[in-house]
Amino acid sequence: MLRASERAVREGSSIEEAIVTLSMKIGSPALDPLADRYMEAKRHVLQWLYEHKTTSIKEVHNALYRMLREKYQLPSKLTQDCYRDAIAVYKGWLKSPKRGRFPILKNVSLWLTPKASYTVNFNAMTARILGQEVKIIGYPRNLIKYKDFQVKEARLVKREDRWYLNVTMKKQILIEKEVKGIVAVDINMDLITLGNNKQVIEVPTRLDDAAHFKKLAANLQKKHPRRWKENRRILNRTKGFHKKARNIVQDFARKAGKQVVEEAKRLNADYIVLEDLNRMITRVKNLKKGYRDRLYLMQYKRVQYWIEWQAKKNGLNVVYVNPAYSSTTCPHCGAKMAESGYRTLKCERCGYEDNRDHIAVFNLYGRGSLTLSTAPQMRDVAPNQWGEPSSF
Ligand SMILES: [Zn+2]
Incomplete structure:
Protein backbone atom coordinates (compact mmCIF):
# COMPACT_ATOMS: atom_id res chain seq x y z
CA MET A 1 0.00 0.00 0.00
CA ILE A 175 20.20 12.61 -17.29
CA GLU A 176 23.64 13.69 -18.33
CA LYS A 177 24.77 12.22 -21.53
CA GLU A 178 27.55 13.45 -23.64
CA VAL A 179 26.47 14.47 -27.08
CA LYS A 180 28.70 12.84 -29.67
CA GLY A 181 27.17 14.41 -32.71
CA ILE A 182 23.98 15.88 -34.11
CA VAL A 183 22.25 15.40 -37.43
CA ALA A 184 19.32 17.61 -38.42
CA VAL A 185 16.59 16.56 -40.84
CA ASP A 186 14.44 18.82 -43.00
CA ILE A 187 11.50 17.19 -44.75
CA ASN A 188 9.72 18.90 -47.58
CA MET A 189 7.71 17.91 -50.62
CA ASP A 190 10.50 16.87 -52.94
CA LEU A 191 13.48 16.31 -50.70
CA ILE A 192 14.58 15.03 -47.37
CA THR A 193 17.70 16.98 -46.49
CA LEU A 194 19.87 15.93 -43.59
CA GLY A 195 23.25 16.84 -42.28
CA ASN A 196 25.32 18.56 -39.64
CA ASN A 197 27.14 21.89 -39.80
CA LYS A 198 29.63 20.53 -42.34
CA GLN A 199 27.90 18.30 -44.82
CA VAL A 200 24.45 17.84 -46.25
CA ILE A 201 22.83 14.79 -47.87
CA GLU A 202 19.74 14.93 -50.06
CA VAL A 203 17.20 12.15 -50.46
CA PRO A 204 14.57 12.73 -53.16
CA THR A 205 11.03 11.82 -52.06
CA ARG A 206 8.49 9.91 -54.13
CA LEU A 207 5.69 12.35 -53.54
CA ASP A 208 5.23 13.03 -57.24
CA ASP A 209 4.88 9.33 -58.03
CA ALA A 210 2.22 9.03 -55.36
CA ALA A 211 0.47 12.19 -56.52
CA HIS A 212 0.43 10.76 -60.06
CA PHE A 213 -1.81 7.90 -58.94
CA LYS A 214 -4.04 10.21 -56.96
CA LYS A 215 -4.41 12.22 -60.14
CA LEU A 216 -5.31 9.13 -62.16
CA ALA A 217 -8.04 8.35 -59.63
CA ALA A 218 -9.36 11.91 -59.81
CA ASN A 219 -9.36 11.84 -63.62
CA LEU A 220 -11.27 8.59 -63.67
CA GLN A 221 -13.91 10.03 -61.39
CA LYS A 222 -14.13 13.13 -63.52
CA LYS A 223 -14.54 11.07 -66.66
CA HIS A 224 -17.46 9.17 -65.18
CA PRO A 225 -19.03 11.77 -62.92
CA ARG A 226 -22.24 9.84 -62.32
CA ARG A 227 -21.33 6.26 -62.92
CA TRP A 228 -18.10 5.86 -60.96
CA LYS A 229 -19.69 4.98 -57.65
CA GLU A 230 -22.02 2.35 -59.12
CA ASN A 231 -19.68 0.83 -61.65
CA ARG A 232 -17.69 -1.80 -59.83
CA ARG A 233 -14.87 -1.83 -62.36
CA ILE A 234 -14.33 1.93 -62.18
CA LEU A 235 -14.70 1.87 -58.43
CA ASN A 236 -12.06 -0.82 -58.10
CA ARG A 237 -9.67 1.01 -60.36
CA THR A 238 -10.15 4.23 -58.38
CA LYS A 239 -9.53 2.40 -55.14
CA GLY A 240 -6.49 0.74 -56.67
CA PHE A 241 -4.96 4.09 -57.59
CA HIS A 242 -5.51 5.47 -54.09
CA LYS A 243 -3.98 2.36 -52.60
CA LYS A 244 -1.01 2.59 -54.91
CA ALA A 245 -0.42 6.23 -53.88
CA ARG A 246 -0.62 5.31 -50.22
CA ASN A 247 1.74 2.37 -50.65
CA ILE A 248 4.33 4.52 -52.38
CA VAL A 249 4.32 7.03 -49.51
CA GLN A 250 4.42 4.35 -46.84
CA ASP A 251 7.16 2.37 -48.54
CA PHE A 252 9.22 5.48 -49.10
CA ALA A 253 8.82 6.61 -45.49
CA ARG A 254 10.05 3.30 -44.15
CA LYS A 255 13.12 3.31 -46.38
CA ALA A 256 13.81 6.99 -45.71
CA GLY A 257 13.69 6.39 -41.94
CA LYS A 258 16.28 3.67 -42.29
CA GLN A 259 18.47 5.72 -44.59
CA VAL A 260 18.41 8.80 -42.36
CA VAL A 261 19.48 6.81 -39.32
CA GLU A 262 22.20 5.04 -41.30
CA GLU A 263 23.56 8.39 -42.47
CA ALA A 264 23.39 9.73 -38.91
CA LYS A 265 25.46 6.78 -37.71
CA ARG A 266 27.93 7.28 -40.54
CA LEU A 267 28.29 10.92 -39.42
CA ASN A 268 28.92 9.73 -35.83
CA ALA A 269 25.77 11.35 -34.52
CA ASP A 270 23.83 10.10 -31.53
CA TYR A 271 21.16 12.80 -31.72
CA ILE A 272 18.75 13.41 -34.58
CA VAL A 273 17.00 16.78 -34.71
CA LEU A 274 13.51 16.86 -36.21
CA GLU A 275 10.97 19.61 -36.68
CA ASP A 276 8.26 19.78 -34.04
CA LEU A 277 5.26 18.21 -35.73
CA ASN A 278 2.66 20.29 -33.90
CA ARG A 279 4.14 23.48 -35.21
CA MET A 280 4.49 21.82 -38.57
CA ILE A 281 0.78 21.07 -38.71
CA THR A 282 -0.12 24.74 -38.36
CA ARG A 283 2.22 25.37 -41.27
CA VAL A 284 0.70 22.61 -43.36
CA LYS A 285 -2.79 23.88 -42.56
CA ASN A 286 -1.96 26.89 -44.65
CA LEU A 287 -1.30 24.71 -47.66
CA LYS A 288 -3.86 24.34 -50.39
CA LYS A 289 -6.34 21.54 -50.01
CA GLY A 290 -4.95 19.57 -52.96
CA TYR A 291 -4.16 15.87 -52.76
CA ARG A 292 -0.44 16.55 -53.14
CA ASP A 293 -0.54 18.62 -49.96
CA ARG A 294 -2.47 15.99 -48.07
CA LEU A 295 -0.01 13.37 -49.26
CA TYR A 296 2.79 15.62 -48.10
CA LEU A 297 1.44 15.79 -44.56
CA MET A 298 1.08 12.00 -44.58
CA GLN A 299 4.60 11.56 -45.94
CA TYR A 300 5.92 13.98 -43.35
CA LYS A 301 4.32 12.18 -40.42
CA ARG A 302 5.35 8.77 -41.72
CA VAL A 303 8.97 9.74 -42.31
CA GLN A 304 9.23 11.16 -38.79
CA TYR A 305 7.64 8.04 -37.39
CA TRP A 306 10.14 5.73 -39.12
CA ILE A 307 13.13 7.92 -38.27
CA GLU A 308 12.13 7.71 -34.63
CA TRP A 309 11.54 3.98 -34.88
CA GLN A 310 14.93 3.34 -36.48
CA ALA A 311 16.64 5.74 -34.06
CA LYS A 312 15.24 3.82 -31.10
CA LYS A 313 16.28 0.54 -32.65
CA ASN A 314 19.84 1.81 -33.13
CA GLY A 315 20.19 3.55 -29.76
CA LEU A 316 20.05 7.11 -31.12
CA ASN A 317 18.06 9.96 -29.56
CA VAL A 318 15.54 12.23 -31.22
CA VAL A 319 15.11 15.90 -30.29
CA TYR A 320 12.32 18.12 -31.58
CA VAL A 321 12.84 21.80 -32.25
CA ASN A 322 10.66 24.66 -33.39
CA PRO A 323 10.98 24.91 -37.18
CA ALA A 324 9.69 28.51 -37.48
CA TYR A 325 11.67 30.54 -40.03
CA SER A 326 14.28 27.78 -40.23
CA SER A 327 14.57 28.15 -43.99
CA THR A 328 14.72 31.96 -44.09
CA THR A 329 17.04 32.84 -41.19
CA CYS A 330 20.77 33.18 -41.76
CA PRO A 331 22.51 30.30 -39.95
CA HIS A 332 25.64 32.44 -39.54
CA CYS A 333 24.35 35.76 -38.25
CA GLY A 334 20.66 35.21 -37.58
CA ALA A 335 19.47 37.95 -39.96
CA LYS A 336 16.53 37.53 -42.30
CA MET A 337 17.49 36.16 -45.70
CA ALA A 338 16.05 37.27 -49.03
CA GLU A 339 15.38 35.19 -52.13
CA SER A 340 18.23 35.42 -54.58
CA GLY A 341 17.30 32.76 -57.13
CA TYR A 342 15.43 29.51 -57.59
CA ARG A 343 15.29 28.04 -54.07
CA THR A 344 18.32 30.06 -53.00
CA LEU A 345 18.50 32.82 -50.43
CA LYS A 346 21.04 35.43 -49.52
CA CYS A 347 21.68 37.05 -46.15
CA GLU A 348 21.09 40.79 -46.26
CA ARG A 349 23.58 41.36 -43.48
CA CYS A 350 26.57 39.03 -43.95
CA GLY A 351 26.15 38.03 -47.58
CA TYR A 352 25.97 34.29 -46.97
CA GLU A 353 24.09 32.55 -49.76
CA ASP A 354 22.81 28.99 -49.99
CA ASN A 355 20.08 26.63 -51.02
CA ARG A 356 16.86 26.84 -48.98
CA ASP A 357 16.98 23.20 -47.83
CA HIS A 358 20.59 23.46 -46.69
CA ILE A 359 19.79 26.62 -44.76
CA ALA A 360 16.96 24.76 -43.02
CA VAL A 361 19.28 21.90 -42.04
CA PHE A 362 21.96 24.27 -40.68
CA ASN A 363 19.36 26.15 -38.63
CA LEU A 364 17.75 23.00 -37.27
CA TYR A 365 21.23 21.74 -36.43
CA GLY A 366 21.97 24.98 -34.57
CA ARG A 367 18.67 24.87 -32.68
CA GLY A 368 19.26 21.24 -31.78
CA SER A 369 22.76 22.01 -30.44
CA LEU A 370 21.36 24.87 -28.42
CA THR A 371 18.62 22.69 -26.94
CA LEU A 372 21.15 20.08 -25.93
CA SER A 373 23.71 22.52 -24.59
CA THR A 374 21.27 24.62 -22.55
CA ALA A 375 20.41 21.50 -20.60
CA PRO A 376 23.33 22.18 -18.20
CA GLN A 377 21.25 25.06 -16.77
CA MET A 378 19.44 22.25 -15.06
CA ARG A 379 22.63 21.01 -13.44
CA ASP A 380 21.59 22.19 -10.02
CA VAL A 381 19.01 19.44 -10.07
CA ALA A 382 21.47 16.90 -11.44
CA PRO A 383 21.19 13.19 -10.70
CA ASN A 384 23.85 13.23 -8.00
CA GLN A 385 21.38 15.13 -5.81
CA TRP A 386 18.68 12.81 -6.88
CA GLY A 387 18.42 10.10 -4.31
CA GLU A 388 20.69 11.53 -1.67
CA PRO A 389 19.19 14.71 -0.23
CA SER A 390 20.73 16.04 2.95
CA SER A 391 17.73 16.47 5.25
CA PHE A 392 14.19 17.76 5.39
ZN1 LIG B 1 24.01 36.36 -42.29
Whole structure:
Protein backbone atom coordinates (compact mmCIF):
# COMPACT_ATOMS: atom_id res chain seq x y z
CA MET A 1 0.00 0.00 0.00
CA LEU A 2 2.59 2.52 1.02
CA ARG A 3 4.75 2.48 -1.98
CA ALA A 4 6.31 4.93 -4.33
CA SER A 5 5.93 3.99 -7.93
CA GLU A 6 8.32 5.74 -10.22
CA ARG A 7 8.33 6.17 -13.89
CA ALA A 8 10.50 8.25 -16.09
CA VAL A 9 9.04 9.84 -19.18
CA ARG A 10 11.44 10.30 -22.01
CA GLU A 11 11.08 13.74 -23.46
CA GLY A 12 13.19 13.05 -26.50
CA SER A 13 16.12 14.98 -25.10
CA SER A 14 18.34 14.45 -22.13
CA ILE A 15 15.90 16.22 -19.83
CA GLU A 16 13.52 13.76 -18.36
CA GLU A 17 10.53 14.11 -16.15
CA ALA A 18 10.35 11.95 -13.09
CA ILE A 19 6.86 11.30 -11.80
CA VAL A 20 6.17 9.64 -8.51
CA THR A 21 2.98 8.78 -6.66
CA LEU A 22 3.36 8.78 -2.91
CA SER A 23 0.74 6.87 -1.02
CA MET A 24 0.29 8.10 2.53
CA LYS A 25 -1.99 6.90 5.26
CA ILE A 26 -3.70 9.80 7.02
CA GLY A 27 -5.87 10.38 10.06
CA SER A 28 -9.63 10.53 9.40
CA PRO A 29 -10.37 13.94 8.00
CA ALA A 30 -14.04 14.09 9.09
CA LEU A 31 -15.04 14.60 5.52
CA ASP A 32 -17.58 11.81 5.13
CA PRO A 33 -20.60 13.93 4.20
CA LEU A 34 -18.59 15.95 1.69
CA ALA A 35 -16.93 12.85 0.23
CA ASP A 36 -20.33 11.19 -0.15
CA ARG A 37 -21.72 14.22 -1.96
CA TYR A 38 -18.64 14.24 -4.21
CA MET A 39 -19.21 10.59 -5.09
CA GLU A 40 -22.90 11.22 -5.78
CA ALA A 41 -21.93 14.09 -8.06
CA LYS A 42 -19.31 11.94 -9.79
CA ARG A 43 -21.87 9.21 -10.48
CA HIS A 44 -24.26 11.85 -11.77
CA VAL A 45 -21.65 13.20 -14.21
CA LEU A 46 -20.62 9.71 -15.28
CA GLN A 47 -24.21 8.84 -16.15
CA TRP A 48 -24.57 12.14 -18.01
CA LEU A 49 -21.38 11.43 -20.02
CA TYR A 50 -22.73 8.02 -20.93
CA GLU A 51 -26.03 9.46 -22.10
CA HIS A 52 -24.48 12.32 -24.04
CA LYS A 53 -21.55 10.32 -25.45
CA THR A 54 -19.02 13.04 -24.81
CA THR A 55 -15.68 13.50 -23.07
CA SER A 56 -15.54 17.25 -23.56
CA ILE A 57 -14.80 19.06 -20.33
CA LYS A 58 -16.26 22.24 -21.80
CA GLU A 59 -19.58 20.61 -22.56
CA VAL A 60 -19.79 19.12 -19.09
CA HIS A 61 -18.89 22.42 -17.52
CA ASN A 62 -21.54 24.32 -19.46
CA ALA A 63 -24.23 21.77 -18.81
CA LEU A 64 -23.58 20.73 -15.22
CA TYR A 65 -21.32 23.06 -13.26
CA ARG A 66 -24.04 25.27 -11.75
CA MET A 67 -26.32 22.37 -10.96
CA LEU A 68 -23.53 20.32 -9.35
CA ARG A 69 -22.50 23.17 -7.12
CA GLU A 70 -26.03 23.77 -5.90
CA LYS A 71 -27.25 20.22 -5.62
CA TYR A 72 -24.12 18.67 -4.08
CA GLN A 73 -22.77 21.73 -2.26
CA LEU A 74 -19.18 21.28 -3.40
CA PRO A 75 -16.54 24.02 -3.43
CA SER A 76 -15.87 25.49 -6.87
CA LYS A 77 -12.52 23.82 -7.54
CA LEU A 78 -13.71 20.49 -6.17
CA THR A 79 -16.71 20.62 -8.49
CA GLN A 80 -14.41 20.99 -11.48
CA ASP A 81 -12.14 18.23 -10.21
CA CYS A 82 -15.22 16.07 -9.75
CA TYR A 83 -16.17 16.18 -13.41
CA ARG A 84 -12.56 15.90 -14.55
CA ASP A 85 -12.43 12.80 -12.38
CA ALA A 86 -15.66 11.43 -13.92
CA ILE A 87 -14.35 12.11 -17.43
CA ALA A 88 -11.17 10.18 -16.61
CA VAL A 89 -13.23 7.23 -15.37
CA TYR A 90 -15.43 7.35 -18.45
CA LYS A 91 -12.43 7.55 -20.79
CA GLY A 92 -10.84 4.62 -19.01
CA TRP A 93 -13.98 2.61 -19.54
CA LEU A 94 -14.18 3.60 -23.21
CA LYS A 95 -10.56 2.64 -23.73
CA SER A 96 -10.69 -0.74 -22.02
CA PRO A 97 -10.76 -3.36 -24.77
CA LYS A 98 -13.21 -5.68 -23.00
CA ARG A 99 -15.33 -2.80 -21.82
CA GLY A 100 -17.26 -4.70 -19.23
CA ARG A 101 -20.04 -3.38 -17.05
CA PHE A 102 -20.36 0.38 -16.84
CA PRO A 103 -18.41 1.58 -13.77
CA ILE A 104 -20.55 2.06 -10.66
CA LEU A 105 -17.93 3.70 -8.39
CA LYS A 106 -18.12 1.85 -5.12
CA ASN A 107 -15.04 3.28 -3.40
CA VAL A 108 -14.69 6.82 -2.18
CA SER A 109 -12.05 8.53 -4.29
CA LEU A 110 -11.69 12.28 -4.68
CA TRP A 111 -9.48 14.20 -7.02
CA LEU A 112 -7.73 17.10 -5.31
CA THR A 113 -5.88 20.06 -6.79
CA PRO A 114 -2.85 21.27 -4.82
CA LYS A 115 -3.29 24.56 -2.90
CA ALA A 116 -6.98 24.84 -3.86
CA SER A 117 -8.06 21.58 -2.23
CA TYR A 118 -5.07 20.35 -0.27
CA THR A 119 -1.55 21.07 0.97
CA VAL A 120 1.03 18.81 2.55
CA ASN A 121 3.65 19.77 5.09
CA PHE A 122 6.37 17.15 5.12
CA ASN A 123 8.22 18.85 7.98
CA ALA A 124 5.27 18.66 10.34
CA MET A 125 3.94 15.50 8.67
CA THR A 126 0.51 16.97 8.31
CA ALA A 127 -1.87 17.60 5.45
CA ARG A 128 -4.67 20.09 5.07
CA ILE A 129 -7.50 18.63 3.01
CA LEU A 130 -10.54 20.71 2.12
CA GLY A 131 -10.09 22.77 5.27
CA GLN A 132 -9.44 19.79 7.55
CA GLU A 133 -6.05 19.33 9.15
CA VAL A 134 -4.92 15.70 9.42
CA LYS A 135 -1.81 13.84 10.48
CA ILE A 136 0.22 11.80 8.04
CA ILE A 137 0.42 8.45 9.80
CA GLY A 138 2.10 6.17 7.31
CA TYR A 139 4.36 6.98 4.42
CA PRO A 140 6.95 5.30 2.17
CA ARG A 141 10.34 4.89 3.76
CA ASN A 142 12.06 6.67 0.88
CA LEU A 143 9.81 9.74 1.15
CA ILE A 144 12.81 11.97 1.83
CA LYS A 145 14.02 11.29 -1.68
CA TYR A 146 11.16 13.32 -3.10
CA LYS A 147 11.60 16.38 -0.89
CA ASP A 148 12.31 18.76 -3.76
CA PHE A 149 9.65 17.40 -6.09
CA GLN A 150 6.77 19.60 -7.17
CA VAL A 151 3.46 18.61 -5.60
CA LYS A 152 0.78 17.94 -8.23
CA GLU A 153 -2.75 16.63 -7.93
CA ALA A 154 -3.70 14.03 -5.37
CA ARG A 155 -6.33 11.43 -4.77
CA LEU A 156 -8.10 11.14 -1.44
CA VAL A 157 -9.17 7.55 -1.01
CA LYS A 158 -11.17 5.80 1.72
CA ARG A 159 -10.87 2.06 2.06
CA GLU A 160 -12.46 0.12 4.90
CA ASP A 161 -12.68 3.22 7.10
CA ARG A 162 -9.04 4.05 6.51
CA TRP A 163 -8.07 7.18 4.62
CA TYR A 164 -5.19 7.55 2.20
CA LEU A 165 -3.79 10.49 0.35
CA ASN A 166 -2.04 9.55 -2.88
CA VAL A 167 0.02 12.50 -4.01
CA THR A 168 1.51 12.83 -7.48
CA MET A 169 4.88 14.56 -7.55
CA LYS A 170 7.04 15.66 -10.43
CA LYS A 171 10.52 16.85 -11.09
CA GLN A 172 12.54 17.60 -14.16
CA ILE A 173 15.87 15.91 -14.05
CA LEU A 174 18.81 15.95 -16.34
CA ILE A 175 20.20 12.61 -17.29
CA GLU A 176 23.64 13.69 -18.33
CA LYS A 177 24.77 12.22 -21.53
CA GLU A 178 27.55 13.45 -23.64
CA VAL A 179 26.47 14.47 -27.08
CA LYS A 180 28.70 12.84 -29.67
CA GLY A 181 27.17 14.41 -32.71
CA ILE A 182 23.98 15.88 -34.11
CA VAL A 183 22.25 15.40 -37.43
CA ALA A 184 19.32 17.61 -38.42
CA VAL A 185 16.59 16.56 -40.84
CA ASP A 186 14.44 18.82 -43.00
CA ILE A 187 11.50 17.19 -44.75
CA ASN A 188 9.72 18.90 -47.58
CA MET A 189 7.71 17.91 -50.62
CA ASP A 190 10.50 16.87 -52.94
CA LEU A 191 13.48 16.31 -50.70
CA ILE A 192 14.58 15.03 -47.37
CA THR A 193 17.70 16.98 -46.49
CA LEU A 194 19.87 15.93 -43.59
CA GLY A 195 23.25 16.84 -42.28
CA ASN A 196 25.32 18.56 -39.64
CA ASN A 197 27.14 21.89 -39.80
CA LYS A 198 29.63 20.53 -42.34
CA GLN A 199 27.90 18.30 -44.82
CA VAL A 200 24.45 17.84 -46.25
CA ILE A 201 22.83 14.79 -47.87
CA GLU A 202 19.74 14.93 -50.06
CA VAL A 203 17.20 12.15 -50.46
CA PRO A 204 14.57 12.73 -53.16
CA THR A 205 11.03 11.82 -52.06
CA ARG A 206 8.49 9.91 -54.13
CA LEU A 207 5.69 12.35 -53.54
CA ASP A 208 5.23 13.03 -57.24
CA ASP A 209 4.88 9.33 -58.03
CA ALA A 210 2.22 9.03 -55.36
CA ALA A 211 0.47 12.19 -56.52
CA HIS A 212 0.43 10.76 -60.06
CA PHE A 213 -1.81 7.90 -58.94
CA LYS A 214 -4.04 10.21 -56.96
CA LYS A 215 -4.41 12.22 -60.14
CA LEU A 216 -5.31 9.13 -62.16
CA ALA A 217 -8.04 8.35 -59.63
CA ALA A 218 -9.36 11.91 -59.81
CA ASN A 219 -9.36 11.84 -63.62
CA LEU A 220 -11.27 8.59 -63.67
CA GLN A 221 -13.91 10.03 -61.39
CA LYS A 222 -14.13 13.13 -63.52
CA LYS A 223 -14.54 11.07 -66.66
CA HIS A 224 -17.46 9.17 -65.18
CA PRO A 225 -19.03 11.77 -62.92
CA ARG A 226 -22.24 9.84 -62.32
CA ARG A 227 -21.33 6.26 -62.92
CA TRP A 228 -18.10 5.86 -60.96
CA LYS A 229 -19.69 4.98 -57.65
CA GLU A 230 -22.02 2.35 -59.12
CA ASN A 231 -19.68 0.83 -61.65
CA ARG A 232 -17.69 -1.80 -59.83
CA ARG A 233 -14.87 -1.83 -62.36
CA ILE A 234 -14.33 1.93 -62.18
CA LEU A 235 -14.70 1.87 -58.43
CA ASN A 236 -12.06 -0.82 -58.10
CA ARG A 237 -9.67 1.01 -60.36
CA THR A 238 -10.15 4.23 -58.38
CA LYS A 239 -9.53 2.40 -55.14
CA GLY A 240 -6.49 0.74 -56.67
CA PHE A 241 -4.96 4.09 -57.59
CA HIS A 242 -5.51 5.47 -54.09
CA LYS A 243 -3.98 2.36 -52.60
CA LYS A 244 -1.01 2.59 -54.91
CA ALA A 245 -0.42 6.23 -53.88
CA ARG A 246 -0.62 5.31 -50.22
CA ASN A 247 1.74 2.37 -50.65
CA ILE A 248 4.33 4.52 -52.38
CA VAL A 249 4.32 7.03 -49.51
CA GLN A 250 4.42 4.35 -46.84
CA ASP A 251 7.16 2.37 -48.54
CA PHE A 252 9.22 5.48 -49.10
CA ALA A 253 8.82 6.61 -45.49
CA ARG A 254 10.05 3.30 -44.15
CA LYS A 255 13.12 3.31 -46.38
CA ALA A 256 13.81 6.99 -45.71
CA GLY A 257 13.69 6.39 -41.94
CA LYS A 258 16.28 3.67 -42.29
CA GLN A 259 18.47 5.72 -44.59
CA VAL A 260 18.41 8.80 -42.36
CA VAL A 261 19.48 6.81 -39.32
CA GLU A 262 22.20 5.04 -41.30
CA GLU A 263 23.56 8.39 -42.47
CA ALA A 264 23.39 9.73 -38.91
CA LYS A 265 25.46 6.78 -37.71
CA ARG A 266 27.93 7.28 -40.54
CA LEU A 267 28.29 10.92 -39.42
CA ASN A 268 28.92 9.73 -35.83
CA ALA A 269 25.77 11.35 -34.52
CA ASP A 270 23.83 10.10 -31.53
CA TYR A 271 21.16 12.80 -31.72
CA ILE A 272 18.75 13.41 -34.58
CA VAL A 273 17.00 16.78 -34.71
CA LEU A 274 13.51 16.86 -36.21
CA GLU A 275 10.97 19.61 -36.68
CA ASP A 276 8.26 19.78 -34.04
CA LEU A 277 5.26 18.21 -35.73
CA ASN A 278 2.66 20.29 -33.90
CA ARG A 279 4.14 23.48 -35.21
CA MET A 280 4.49 21.82 -38.57
CA ILE A 281 0.78 21.07 -38.71
CA THR A 282 -0.12 24.74 -38.36
CA ARG A 283 2.22 25.37 -41.27
CA VAL A 284 0.70 22.61 -43.36
CA LYS A 285 -2.79 23.88 -42.56
CA ASN A 286 -1.96 26.89 -44.65
CA LEU A 287 -1.30 24.71 -47.66
CA LYS A 288 -3.86 24.34 -50.39
CA LYS A 289 -6.34 21.54 -50.01
CA GLY A 290 -4.95 19.57 -52.96
CA TYR A 291 -4.16 15.87 -52.76
CA ARG A 292 -0.44 16.55 -53.14
CA ASP A 293 -0.54 18.62 -49.96
CA ARG A 294 -2.47 15.99 -48.07
CA LEU A 295 -0.01 13.37 -49.26
CA TYR A 296 2.79 15.62 -48.10
CA LEU A 297 1.44 15.79 -44.56
CA MET A 298 1.08 12.00 -44.58
CA GLN A 299 4.60 11.56 -45.94
CA TYR A 300 5.92 13.98 -43.35
CA LYS A 301 4.32 12.18 -40.42
CA ARG A 302 5.35 8.77 -41.72
CA VAL A 303 8.97 9.74 -42.31
CA GLN A 304 9.23 11.16 -38.79
CA TYR A 305 7.64 8.04 -37.39
CA TRP A 306 10.14 5.73 -39.12
CA ILE A 307 13.13 7.92 -38.27
CA GLU A 308 12.13 7.71 -34.63
CA TRP A 309 11.54 3.98 -34.88
CA GLN A 310 14.93 3.34 -36.48
CA ALA A 311 16.64 5.74 -34.06
CA LYS A 312 15.24 3.82 -31.10
CA LYS A 313 16.28 0.54 -32.65
CA ASN A 314 19.84 1.81 -33.13
CA GLY A 315 20.19 3.55 -29.76
CA LEU A 316 20.05 7.11 -31.12
CA ASN A 317 18.06 9.96 -29.56
CA VAL A 318 15.54 12.23 -31.22
CA VAL A 319 15.11 15.90 -30.29
CA TYR A 320 12.32 18.12 -31.58
CA VAL A 321 12.84 21.80 -32.25
CA ASN A 322 10.66 24.66 -33.39
CA PRO A 323 10.98 24.91 -37.18
CA ALA A 324 9.69 28.51 -37.48
CA TYR A 325 11.67 30.54 -40.03
CA SER A 326 14.28 27.78 -40.23
CA SER A 327 14.57 28.15 -43.99
CA THR A 328 14.72 31.96 -44.09
CA THR A 329 17.04 32.84 -41.19
CA CYS A 330 20.77 33.18 -41.76
CA PRO A 331 22.51 30.30 -39.95
CA HIS A 332 25.64 32.44 -39.54
CA CYS A 333 24.35 35.76 -38.25
CA GLY A 334 20.66 35.21 -37.58
CA ALA A 335 19.47 37.95 -39.96
CA LYS A 336 16.53 37.53 -42.30
CA MET A 337 17.49 36.16 -45.70
CA ALA A 338 16.05 37.27 -49.03
CA GLU A 339 15.38 35.19 -52.13
CA SER A 340 18.23 35.42 -54.58
CA GLY A 341 17.30 32.76 -57.13
CA TYR A 342 15.43 29.51 -57.59
CA ARG A 343 15.29 28.04 -54.07
CA THR A 344 18.32 30.06 -53.00
CA LEU A 345 18.50 32.82 -50.43
CA LYS A 346 21.04 35.43 -49.52
CA CYS A 347 21.68 37.05 -46.15
CA GLU A 348 21.09 40.79 -46.26
CA ARG A 349 23.58 41.36 -43.48
CA CYS A 350 26.57 39.03 -43.95
CA GLY A 351 26.15 38.03 -47.58
CA TYR A 352 25.97 34.29 -46.97
CA GLU A 353 24.09 32.55 -49.76
CA ASP A 354 22.81 28.99 -49.99
CA ASN A 355 20.08 26.63 -51.02
CA ARG A 356 16.86 26.84 -48.98
CA ASP A 357 16.98 23.20 -47.83
CA HIS A 358 20.59 23.46 -46.69
CA ILE A 359 19.79 26.62 -44.76
CA ALA A 360 16.96 24.76 -43.02
CA VAL A 361 19.28 21.90 -42.04
CA PHE A 362 21.96 24.27 -40.68
CA ASN A 363 19.36 26.15 -38.63
CA LEU A 364 17.75 23.00 -37.27
CA TYR A 365 21.23 21.74 -36.43
CA GLY A 366 21.97 24.98 -34.57
CA ARG A 367 18.67 24.87 -32.68
CA GLY A 368 19.26 21.24 -31.78
CA SER A 369 22.76 22.01 -30.44
CA LEU A 370 21.36 24.87 -28.42
CA THR A 371 18.62 22.69 -26.94
CA LEU A 372 21.15 20.08 -25.93
CA SER A 373 23.71 22.52 -24.59
CA THR A 374 21.27 24.62 -22.55
CA ALA A 375 20.41 21.50 -20.60
CA PRO A 376 23.33 22.18 -18.20
CA GLN A 377 21.25 25.06 -16.77
CA MET A 378 19.44 22.25 -15.06
CA ARG A 379 22.63 21.01 -13.44
CA ASP A 380 21.59 22.19 -10.02
CA VAL A 381 19.01 19.44 -10.07
CA ALA A 382 21.47 16.90 -11.44
CA PRO A 383 21.19 13.19 -10.70
CA ASN A 384 23.85 13.23 -8.00
CA GLN A 385 21.38 15.13 -5.81
CA TRP A 386 18.68 12.81 -6.88
CA GLY A 387 18.42 10.10 -4.31
CA GLU A 388 20.69 11.53 -1.67
CA PRO A 389 19.19 14.71 -0.23
CA SER A 390 20.73 16.04 2.95
CA SER A 391 17.73 16.47 5.25
CA PHE A 392 14.19 17.76 5.39
ZN1 LIG B 1 24.01 36.36 -42.29
